[in-house]
Every structure is written in structure tokens, then in C-alpha cells.
Amino acid sequence: MADVKLHGAWASPFSCRVVWALKLKGVPYENIEEDLPNNKSKLLLQYNPVHKKIPVLVHGGKPICESMIIIEYIDETWLQNPLLPSDPYQRALARFWVKFAEDKSSVVWTLLRSSGEEREKAKNESLEVLKTIEEHGLGDKKFFGGEEIGIVDIAFGWMSLWLGVIEEIVGVKLLEAHLFPRLYAWTKNFKEVPVIKQNLPDRHELLLHCKGVREKSLGSSSSS
Numbered sequence: 001m002a003d004v005k006l007h008g009a010w011a012s013p014f015s016c017r018v019v020w021a022l023k024l025k026g027v028p029y030e031n032i033e034e035d036l037p038n039n040k041s042k043l044l045l046q047y048n049p050v051h052k053k054i055p056v057l058v059h060g061g062k063p064i065c066e067s068m069i070i071i072e073y074i075d076e077t078w079l080q081n082p083l084l085p086s087d088p089y090q091r092a093l094a095r096f097w098v099k100f101a102e103d104k105s106s107v108v109w110t111l112l113r114s115s116g117e118e119r120e121k122a123k124n125e126s127l128e129v130l131k132t133i134e135e136h137g138l139g140d141k142k143f144f145g146g147e148e149i150g151i152v153d154i155a156f157g158w159m160s161l162w163l164g165v166i167e168e169i170v171g172v173k174l175l176e177a178h179l180f181p182r183l184y185a186w187t188k189n190f191k192e193v194p195v196i197k198q199n200l201p202d203r204h205e206l207l208l209h210c211k212g213v214r215e216k217s218l219g220s221s222s223s224s
Helices: 013-025 042-047 067-077 088-104 106-113 116-137 151-155 162-170 181-192 203-223
Strands: 004-008 030-033 056-059 062-065
Touching: 004 013, 004 042, 013 067, 013 151, 042 056, 056 067, 062 067, 067 088, 067 151, 088 106, 088 116, 088 151, 106 116, 106 162, 106 203, 116 181, 162 203
Parallel strands: 004 030
Antiparallel strands: 004 056, 056 062
């Protein structure tokens, strides 16, 4: 039995973050697919009684929760292919952008789940987030940390696939090459890294899944 287990869900970008980190590190693990949202396993509820959410990494029987905290744990436990810079200042910068990703990314999910004025507000806020990353986050680097994928790339990894799916479903265009050339190029570079490419959800399946999420959200909001 694997000493490392991941409780996750195939369509979750938060689960995928952990998968990418484990794969980049070459850490073998057992994947435990959770049936969300209504049929969470007893183990998941036992391992994450506070938030009752995926992903949860279980290492030697000990659970670690929250995707970016898990990734820092992975980076500190398996030292090969470091995801955080060794320089303290660069490490602080990386953590700043990880926090930015955590604080600001939710607006894009609001876009998926909303309509009318709320959708328009979420669209404008999403564009502001993209503008900030374009102007201050990437610079002229291939990846956020330089020539290799690091923790900030993993934090923003959802933009490489999920953002385009949400754009298609909602009928808006956010990440356009002429508006955000650096960020647009980054999404292409990120998806071309073999470990990432091999561990992205199937786009068509993800599209169907996200359509279902939107329909359910709009249905419940209109009936409440």
C-alpha cells in the first residue's frame, strides 16, 4: 500500500495542483477519487473535519489539508525538484503571489455560477486580476519563477484549462493574447510541460462537468 494517498476529485483544480506537485517531485501515491459534493467518504470527513473538502494528502497516516499548504509540505518533505526558491526574498515573493492566487481566483468561479449584474461584476473583477498578474507577476520570464515550473505556476495552473472552459460556458472572453500577451504565452508554456500535459483533465469532460455546476448554481439561485 502506498504511504502517500490523495483524496481528491478529477475536475478540481485544487486537486490537480497537488497531483502536479507530486508528479514533478516523482512521488508515488494512491489516488482516492471522492464522490462530490453529496457522497463524501467517511475517511475524508475524518481527515478534514473542519472544512470537509478536498484535497487531503495523507502521508504515513497523517492528513494535510488545503492545496497550497499541501504543496509546501510536499516541497519540504521531498527535496528533489524544489518548487520554492532557496533565496529568502524570492521565496517571500513566491508566497506573495500564491496568496494573491488564493485570495483573487475565486472571482472566476463566481463568474461560472452567476448571471446578470453579478456576472458582469465578476467579469470586470476577473479582468482586473488578470491585468495585475500580467503587469506585476510574470515579467519577461517563461514561468513565474524563471525557466522551471515552481509553486506560483502551480497556484495559477487553473488558468491553463479551467479559465478557457469557463469563458466558453459563460460566453465571455477574458484571457486574450493582445490584452495579456505574457499571461497568454505562460498558459501555453505551462500546458506544454509533459508532467502538466499528462495530468490535466479531459477538456470535453471538464466542459460538461462545469456546465452542470453552472446549471445547478443558477437553478438553485432562481428557486431560492
